[in-house]
Amino acid sequence: MKAVWNNEVIAESNDTIVIENNHYFPKDSVKSEFLTESATHTICPWKGVASYYTVEIDGQKNIDAAWYYPDPKPAATNITNYIAFWKGVKITE
Template identity: 60%
Template sequence: MKAIWNDTIIAESNETKIVENNHYFPKDSIKAEYFEPSDHRTRCPWKGEASYYTIDVDGKQNENAAWYYPQASHAAKPIENYVAFWKEVKVSE
């Protein structure tokens, strides 16, 4: 699977995990140079608190377009620290 934004592959993995129709990419499969930590947080009732990244490609930013669970709940441990995308990031094979 590939995550693409601004015509650039920002993550690529054969080991994604699908939860609620989102592909979660292993953290080591994201291209770190495109990811900036964000202060934004949200809470999922069953997965826990999500942290976010802003994606920056060629000076264009997509704020809070990637999220992950640094301390996932017991039920969501399989995706702890895996990264998922939204906000116009295309995920495809």
């Protein structure tokens, strides 16, 4: 699977985990040079507190377009060190 935004592959892996129709990519498959930590946090009742990244490519920013769970609840420990995308980031095979 690939995560693509602004004609750039942000992440690529054969080992994504699909939860609620979102592909979670292993952190080491994501090009960290395109990510900047965000101050945004949200809460999922069963996964825990999500943290976000802004994706930036060629001077264009996609704010909070990636998220992850730094310390997921027990039901979601399988996505520790995984990152998911939305807000126009295309997930393709």
